[in-house]
Amino acid sequence: MSDAWSRLEVEATVADYLHMLTLELAGQTYNKSTYRRALLRKLNSRTEAAIELKHQNICAIMIELGCPYISGYKPRRNYQGLLFEIVADQLKAAAPFDRAALAAVELPAATPIIEDFSNINVDPPAMAVIASDSAKGAYTPQPKRGITRDYLAREAHNQALGKAGEDFILQYERWRLIRSGKESLADKVEHVSQTQGDGLGYDILSYETSGKERLIEVKTTSFGKETPFFITQNELAFSKAQAEIFQLYRVFEFRKEPKMFALSGAVNAHCLLDPITYRARFS
Numbered sequence: 001m002s003d004a005w006s007r008l009e010v011e012a013t014v015a016d017y018l019h020m021l022t023l024e025l026a027g028q029t030y031n032k033s034t035y036r037r038a039l040l041r042k043l044n045s046r047t048e049a050a051i052e053l054k055h056q057n058i059c060a061i062m063i064e065l066g067c068p069y070i071s072g073y074k075p076r077r078n079y080q081g082l083l084f085e086i087v088a089d090q091l092k093a094a095a096p097f098d099r100a101a102l103a104a105v106e107l108p109a110a111t112p113i114i115e116d117f118s119n120i121n122v123d124p125p126a127m128a129v130i131a132s133d134s135a136k137g138a139y140t141p142q143p144k145r146g147i148t149r150d151y152l153a154r155e156a157h158n159q160a161l162g163k164a165g166e167d168f169i170l171q172y173e174r175w176r177l178i179r180s181g182k183e184s185l186a187d188k189v190e191h192v193s194q195t196q197g198d199g200l201g202y203d204i205l206s207y208e209t210s211g212k213e214r215l216i217e218v219k220t221t222s223f224g225k226e227t228p229f230f231i232t233q234n235e236l237a238f239s240k241a242q243a244e245i246f247q248l249y250r251v252f253e254f255r256k257e258p259k260m261f262a263l264s265g266a267v268n269a270h271c272l273l274d275p276i277t278y279r280a281r282f283s
Contacts, residue, residue: 010086012042015116017058018097021070044129048244061087068223076228105155111167117175124261125226125282154229165220165251166203180209201238213245220251226282240266
């Protein structure tokens with residue numbers, strides 16, 4: 001058997017992936033193992049592990065095309081050109097996916113009440129950043145290889161989600177300081193994007209336990225850890241100018257069980273930056 005996947009095999013695998021992702025975006029449950037076993041019958045003596053690797057490749061392509069991806073998979077970028085072509089072609093005809101994805105990225109959000117934030121911090125992924133920016137510093141979606149809708153950019157403009165993520169981090173920062181016995185500092189934590197305006201380059205004024213300021217920019221997504229985030233020219237410049245006290249908090253899987261990781265200092269210290277887009281991604 002040749003290791004190369006045939007067009008028919010790739011088409012069946014992509015269709016299977018998009019069906020699962022549509023169910024996930026619509027809030028419906030499904031079993032990945034059941035889908036893999038059913039897909040095996042359509043393939044040429046492949047293994048479940050091979051299907052998982054192909055699904056990881058599709059995740060990376062979905063990110064490249066500005067789309068959400070199936071949670072629980074780590075995107076892998078070593079994909080074949082045929083796979084990219086078929087994903088792009090099927091997306092153009094995937095009306096159920098389009099409806100579910102639009103609804104998911106535009107859905108309002110509310111801030112959950114959490115008493116114990118002990119388990120929300122994770123390590124950041126290995127990163128690369130691609131960026132896009134208009135003259136005003138706001139990302140403008142651009143058509144990509146036949147795909148005309150950038151769902152991730154739309155989610156980045158979801159003001160209710162962004163506000164809920166900031167409120168979540170406001171709770172977290174107060175909890176962190178109170179837990180360290182710094183109640184007086186917790187009382188001083190300020191949601192500056194609400195009290196002073198959103199052009200400062202950061203959202204929350206908090207503190208280290210030493211009393212040193214911590215300036216926090218919050219980026220929130222409902223999707224997975226490797227989902228791209230978007231920064232403006234002002235935010236990037238501010239992260240450089242205030243590198244000693246700046247932190248970018250990435251909140252992800254917000255509608256399920258929110259997690260976060262922090263990037264300390266200038267964003268370009270962690271990521272490669274394309275100065276055209278300011279579209280930050282992890283694979």
